[in-house]
Amino acid sequence: MAPKPLTFPGIFSALLAFSFSLLLFCHPIIGGHNYHDALRKSILFFEGQRSGRLPPDQRVKWRRDSALHDGSTAGVDLTGGYYDAGDNVKFGFPMAFTTTLLAWSIIDFGRNMGPELKNTVKAVKWSTDYLLKATEKPRVVYVQVGDACSDHSCWERPEDMDTLRTVYKIDNAHPGSDVAGETAAALAAASIVFRKRDPAYSRLLLNRAIRDELLWGAAWLHKASRKRVYREYIVKNEVVLRAGDTINEFGWDNKHAGINVLISKEVLMGKADYFESFKQNADGFICSLLPGMSHPQVQYSPGGLMFKTGGSNMQHVTSLSFLLLAYSNYLSHANKVVPCGESSASPALLKHLAKRQVDYILGDNPLGISYMVGYGARFPRRIHHRSSSLPSVAAHPARIGCKAGTRYYLSPNPNPNLLVGAVVGGPNVSDAFPDSRPYFQESEPTTYINAPLVGLLAFFSAHP
Numbered sequence: 001m002a003p004k005p006l007t008f009p010g011i012f013s014a015l016l017a018f019s020f021s022l023l024l025f026c027h028p029i030i031g032g033h034n035y036h037d038a039l040r041k042s043i044l045f046f047e048g049q050r051s052g053r054l055p056p057d058q059r060v061k062w063r064r065d066s067a068l069h070d071g072s073t074a075g076v077d078l079t080g081g082y083y084d085a086g087d088n089v090k091f092g093f094p095m096a097f098t099t100t101l102l103a104w105s106i107i108d109f110g111r112n113m114g115p116e117l118k119n120t121v122k123a124v125k126w127s128t129d130y131l132l133k134a135t136e137k138p139r140v141v142y143v144q145v146g147d148a149c150s151d152h153s154c155w156e157r158p159e160d161m162d163t164l165r166t167v168y169k170i171d172n173a174h175p176g177s178d179v180a181g182e183t184a185a186a187l188a189a190a191s192i193v194f195r196k197r198d199p200a201y202s203r204l205l206l207n208r209a210i211r212d213e214l215l216w217g218a219a220w221l222h223k224a225s226r227k228r229v230y231r232e233y234i235v236k237n238e239v240v241l242r243a244g245d246t247i248n249e250f251g252w253d254n255k256h257a258g259i260n261v262l263i264s265k266e267v268l269m270g271k272a273d274y275f276e277s278f279k280q281n282a283d284g285f286i287c288s289l290l291p292g293m294s295h296p297q298v299q300y301s302p303g304g305l306m307f308k309t310g311g312s313n314m315q316h317v318t319s320l321s322f323l324l325l326a327y328s329n330y331l332s333h334a335n336k337v338v339p340c341g342e343s344s345a346s347p348a349l350l351k352h353l354a355k356r357q358v359d360y361i362l363g364d365n366p367l368g369i370s371y372m373v374g375y376g377a378r379f380p381r382r383i384h385h386r387s388s389s390l391p392s393v394a395a396h397p398a399r400i401g402c403k404a405g406t407r408y409y410l411s412p413n414p415n416p417n418l419l420v421g422a423v424v425g426g427p428n429v430s431d432a433f434p435d436s437r438p439y440f441q442e443s444e445p446t447t448y449i450n451a452p453l454v455g456l457l458a459f460f461s462a463h464p
Helices: 010-025 035-048 092-112 114-134 148-152 177-193 199-209 215-225 228-237 256-268 273-289 314-334 347-362 406-410 447-462
Strands: 141-145 167-170 338-340 343-345
Touching (some): 035 447, 092 114, 114 141, 114 177, 114 199
Antiparallel strands (some): 338 343
């Protein structure tokens, strides 16, 4: 028997409807947002995170070249890539996830990006150029540059770095299949982005990606190459690799929900009935996010923000909202809904919930503050970010040493350099936000917060 449309029958469903409406309407409404402006700024943020030698068309002018000898201690060139957050370490795992989500944003929503499409493609290539360096040696992946303990004991500009730039790798003697799988996924997803733009580069990315077969990597390799071997691997290893576990998680360290949503597209298109169980997992994930039906690990603040315990909550908000939007589009094309017990959730409802999260980030929240730096009249001014909080090289040419930066870290003054487009970790479960550098879980931006937000903003800029 087919599930009923979301008409909220019965006491439980009535409570679901009531709780959902409260989350939608119990917050100050700022008015229509300029999603295109937010999109432009969210992509600009990545230029502020660049490591290596900056190109002539660099738009974040207060940054300079940095970490030009990365990899030299290991005899390899590992310059370039991104600093993933407010420190100066290059972590390969979140960088690869960032790349995958930027590429997925282009694949699904690139047609909505307008003139920002070219900048988003550049953001992907800045990362894939680095990942190609990190995977150049057969059966080796370089996964980190910089010593976290050394780096986190200093507060200094990347241009001044004198902390340890230790190189970490995985290989047969030092396995790390999770980061290898994410790197494969990133390269495969990006190969789709460049398939028509630069076929030779696309082939290079795909050929390099074929080196790991975890589900997330295999899912993207299947999408990029259409090879039967990856389909068979996915079907064979679904249970072994626990694709149905922790279905309300999606981030750089947990891909289960993303795997299920990505693969479900083929089921909904009528092309892959053998993946039906992944669609069932995806449906369960979607139902777990709906207010009133949520798994205990997915809460909503009084102002309507998704909240999961742990640091940097906005990474959950943007990644889960991205999956809501992507899945709603797949459902719309197939004229399907999500069965949730006695009721069902329509694609329109999923889009509405995703939009509600985006609007909260942009200022429709109890504090009336935008959590994107440079967007709106009020936004975080004291973000936990070294190069933003320290004087730029242009303003202060002399080197600022490891401990000399501490006074800037502790200063109550606003950061001197606006990292436009940066989205911070965000408020707590009570919608409270300390605009203060030491509260890094709330005030630190990351590339993996912004990457899924790019796709969301692209869609809503075209469908406000």
